[in-house]
Amino acid sequence: MMSLFNKKGPFDINYLIKNTFFSIKKRFSNNKIKNVSNLLDSKKGDITFFENVKYINDLKNTKASFCLIREKYVSQLKSNCIPITSEQPLLDFIIISKLFYPDADNDNFKFKQNNKYKSLLKKNTYIDHTVKIGKNFNIGFNSVLKKNIIIGDNVTIGSNCTISNSVIGNNVSINDGTVVGKIGYGFKIINKKLTFIPHLGCVKIDDNVYIGSNCTIDRGSFSNTSIGKFTMIDNLVHIAHNVKIGSLCCIAGQVGIAGSAIIGDKCMIGGQSGVSGHLSIGNNVNIGGHSGVLSNLKDDSKVIGFPSVPIKDFLRKRNNDK
Numbered sequence: 267m268m269s270l271f272n273k274k275g276p277f278d279i280n281y282l283i284k285n286t287f288f289s290i291k292k293r294f295s296n297n298k299i300k301n302v303s304n305l306l307d308s309k310k311g312d313i314t315f316f317e318n319v320k321y322i323n324d325l326k327n328t329k330a331s332f333c334l335i336r337e338k339y340v341s342q343l344k345s346n347c348i349p350i351t352s353e354q355p356l357l358d359f360i361i362i363s364k365l366f367y368p369d370a371d372n373d374n375f376k377f378k379q380n381n382k383y384k385s386l387l388k389k390n391t392y393i394d395h396t397v398k399i400g401k402n403f404n405i406g407f408n409s410v411l412k413k414n415i416i417i418g419d420n421v422t423i424g425s426n427c428t429i430s431n432s433v434i435g436n437n438v439s440i441n442d443g444t445v446v447g448k449i450g451y452g453f454k455i456i457n458k459k460l461t462f463i464p465h466l467g468c469v470k471i472d473d474n475v476y477i478g479s480n481c482t483i484d485r486g487s488f489s490n491t492s493i494g495k496f497t498m499i500d501n502l503v504h505i506a507h508n509v510k511i512g513s514l515c516c517i518a519g520q521v522g523i524a525g526s527a528i529i530g531d532k533c534m535i536g537g538q539s540g541v542s543g544h545l546s547i548g549n550n551v552n553i554g555g556h557s558g559v560l561s562n563l564k565d566d567s568k569v570i571g572f573p574s575v576p577i578k579d580f581l582r583k584r585n586n587d588k
Contacts, residue, residue, distance in 0.1 A: 267307040267489045269466045270414030270431055271370045276300045279332060282313065283350060285365065286358035287456075289334065290351045302363045302466070303330065304488040310346075315359035320544055334358050357454055363464045363488070371464040373430065373449055375413050406442065414468065415447075424479070431465075431485045435473035441501075443480040446471075450484035450507030450525065463487050465507060472513070478503065487525075494531065512549070530565070552577075 276298040283289050300311035305321055308314045308330035315334040316325045325333070325342050332348050334355040343349055352358045364371060380393040386405065393399075393411040400418045405411075406425030414431040421434055424442035431447035440446065452463040467486025471493050477483070478501035485491055486508045493499070494513035504522045505511070511523075512531035521535050524543035529535075533547060536555030541547065546562045553559060554570030554577065563569060568577045 267303055267467050267486065268433070268470070269367065269370070270416075270433075270468050271367045271466060273301065273366055274368065275366050276311075277365060279313070282362050282365065286334075286352065286361055288352045288354040289358050292350070294348070297331065299332065302359065302366050302488070305330070305333075307489060313350075313359075313362060315352075315355040317356045318544065334362075357456060359488075360454060360456070360461070360463055363466060367464055367466050370466045371449070371462050373412075377412070400436070412447075418473070431467075432469040432471065434471045435475070435495075437474045438471055438477075439475075440477045441479040441481075444477055444482070446477075446481075446483045447485045448482070450487060452487055452507060452525065467491065467508070469493075472497075475499070478519070481505070484525075489526075500537070506543070518555070536570075554580075 279294050279297045279299050282299060283291060299313050303312040303314050305314050305324035305328040308328050310329055310331055312330045313332040314328055314330040316339060328347055330347050332350055333343060334350050334352045337351045340349045378395045380395045380397055383393045389407045391405055391409045394413050396413045397411050397415045402420045405423040408425055409423060409427040412430035415429060417434045418436035420437045423440045426443045427440060429446045447469045449465045453460050465485050465487045467490040469483050469485050469491045472495040474496045475493050476498045478499055480501055481499060481503045483491060483505045484507040489508050491507055491509050493511045496513055497511055497515040499517045500519040502520045503517055506523060506525040508526040509523050511529045514531055515529060515533045517535045518537035520538045523541045526544045527541050529547045530549035532549055533551045535553045538555055539553050539557040541559045548563055548565035550566045551563050552568045557570050557574045558572035560573045569575060570577050571580045
């Protein structure tokens, strides 16, 4: 996971456990924890968590030094990862994440105009002083580039756009009214209050991507949201936190892709379709318009309908209904 937020730490593992609500307060030898991470991206010195059985293979292969985990799954961990048993691993991980990244659970920040682009104030466009921009950059009216942004060469951003916490490649086009890098829709009840999950990640947009008007692309929570090379996204598309979209995909208007879904390469998603969260969609998949995808799809699948079924089955049923 790549985070553009300022990170605090390292912290002693016993200090971190002391701040949790649901972990067993066991004393460990003094170990400095360098960072928080998801199972897949973690490194030695990191702390991670396991809660969703869909990620059992990631648990078995994690390189983290510590893992917040329920007792019944401890046997799945390798010896290099020390278990910290918890009744609510995700909630405890949220608390620890806030210690490392206190600014990542909201979108508030102190703005300071980038003097290099002061002339854009005439267009009512604001660019924070932390933003890094490549050659041949163009931007429209009334747009705001907040903190934690890296932009490549030959990038065009339209009017009325708001962008933050993003890494944008070369030759990217982002059209009017689009929001990229905002906090995603993820929260848990802590102390009887709905609390946003910290969104530590960013949005990574690869080279030659086209993004239409009035789209929303949320940054990742404990991993990044990413869009692969040469992918074309129509107007009014919502891409939730942690979504991974491959290269050469075409996504039509009013599509919604829920959190942590993975879309392969060369996929086509028809208008007004929805993809449920935590699903894996293979390569060369075609999803017809108005479809609702509720389960994983293998490579070369062609589906339509709600819930989505193979197109041949859908057409056969329609013929039988006549």
